[in-house]
Amino acid sequence: MASTLHSFASAADLAGSLADKVAKTLSAAIAARGSASIAVSGGSTPKAFFQALSTHDIAWDKVTITLVDERFVPADNARSNHLLVDANLLQNKAKAARFVPLYQPAASVEEAARLATVKSAEIGIPFDVVILGMGGDGHTASFFPGGSNLAEALDASTPRGIITMEAEGAGEPRLTFTFSSLQDAALLVLHIEGEGKKEVLAKAEGSGDEAEMPIRAILRRATSPVEIYWAP
Ligand SMILES: O=C(O)[C@H](O)[C@@H](O)[C@H](O)[C@H](O)COP(=O)(O)O
Numbered sequence: 001m002a003s004t005l006h007s008f009a010s011a012a013d014l015a016g017s018l019a020d021k022v023a024k025t026l027s028a029a030i031a032a033r034g035s036a037s038i039a040v041s042g043g044s045t046p047k048a049f050f051q052a053l054s055t056h057d058i059a060w061d062k063v064t065i066t067l068v069d070e071r072f073v074p075a076d077n078a079r080s081n082h083l084l085v086d087a088n089l090l091q092n093k094a095k096a097a098r099f100v101p102l103y104q105p106a107a108s109v110e111e112a113a114r115l116a117t118v119k120s121a122e123i124g125i126p127f128d129v130v131i132l133g134m135g136g137d138g139h140t141a142s143f144f145p146g147g148s149n150l151a152e153a154l155d156a157s158t159p160r161g162i163i164t165m166e167a168e169g170a171g172e173p174r175l176t177f178t179f180s181s182l183q184d185a186a187l188l189v190l191h192i193e194g195e196g197k198k199e200v201l202a203k204a205e206g207s208g209d210e211a212e213m214p215i216r217a218i219l220r221r222a223t224s225p226v227e228i229y230w231a232p
Contacts, residue, residue, distance in 0.1 A: 003190075003219055003226035011048055011193055014231040018191065019052035021227075022129050025187045029128040030062045037064045038129040039177065039185075040089065041141070042071075042081030045133050045193050050089035060096035064123050065089065068132060069142040069165075069176035070102035072109045079172065102162055102175040109164045109173040116175055117161035125160060130185035134192050137169055138204050138213025142176035144169050145212060154179045154210055154217045183222040190218065190228045198230060 008014035022038065029036035040046060067081050075082040082101050090099060100119055106112040132140045139145060143153050144167035152158050153165065153176060160181040165174040182188070192201060203213065210216040219226060 003228050005228045005230060008229070008231040011231045014191075014193070014229055015048035015052045018049050018131075018189065018229050019056060022053055022131075022187065022189075023056035023058050025129055026063055027058045029186070030059050035062050035064070035124070036128045037066070037123050038131070039066050039068045039127050039182065040085060040131045041068045041133040041191075042084050043133045043135075045191055046131065047084070047088050049131075049191065050085065051091070054089050054092040054094040057093055060094050061098075063094075063097045064100060065094075065097045066100040066120060066123060067102050068130065068182060069174055071171060072103065072112060072164075072173040072175060074103060074105065075101065102177075109175065113162045113164045113175055120162060120177070120181075121160075125181075125184075127182070127185040129187045130182045130189065132182070132188070132190045132215075132218065134190060134197060134200065134204075134215050135169070136196065136200055138200055138215045139167075139169065140190070140215045140218060141182065142167075142170060142174035143179070143214035143217070144174075145214065147214075150211060150214065152178075154214060156180055156183075156221065179217055179221075183218060184224050186224070188218075188222055188224040188226050190215070190226055192228070193231050195232060201228070201230075 104115040147167040
């Protein structure tokens with residue numbers, strides 16, 4: 001599917017504009033069917049966007065927020081994406097939103113994925129908004145090059161839900177929504193910042209296997225148009 005690049009003069013300008021776009025999309029979904037959903041990424045890039053979005057005056061009590069992926073750590077662990085969302089997005093007006101975590105206290109990451117899949121099924125499909133990030137290795141969500149379940153994660157026929165991923169570059173074992181869960185969001189955003197990430201994107205947009213740079217699966221096969229938000 002096609003992608004559109006939205007470039008901004010600064011990260012602050014990007015955060016404000018993306019927050020406006022997402023707030024409008026969530027409000028339109030609420031107007032249309034009484035509820036809305038958004039899956040966001042962790043990492044360092046989205047913090048300013050989360051903070052900007054949290055101040056928007058929309059019907060947050062009708063919004064469900066979840067994560068695109070999560071490290072297999074509890075929410076009080078510094079590596080937790082839940083902790084990042086709690087501290088930066090579930091604040092201000094957005095405090096009223098419902099949050100559905102991916103991490104589940106379970107004996108194994110596989111059991112946690114099974115539990116998370118059941119819980120996430122309540123959110124409804126497709127997501128109204130998905131915000132993806134991208135690592136320097138071309139991963140997105142927890143679709144890491146060399147990942148233990150990468151082929152399954154990227155296979156369009158894999159049922160929607162959460163699967164596990166382990167990879168050298170991932171740190172802890174991961175819990176990640178599958179490609180099939182993310183690729184048809186009403187608003188599908190790739191949010192990246194810095195010259196380095198722009199170079200990684202250019203390489204990803206070139207030829208090569210999806211397994212080498214998994215973001216290629218989104219850029220090449222997502223049902224929804226990919227809105228790329230970039231600032232230096
Ligand atoms: O759990 C995570 O880390 C994210 O979901 C991951 O996919 C992230 O989006 C990229 O690694 C980019 O991270 P930065 O924004 O920190 O570069």
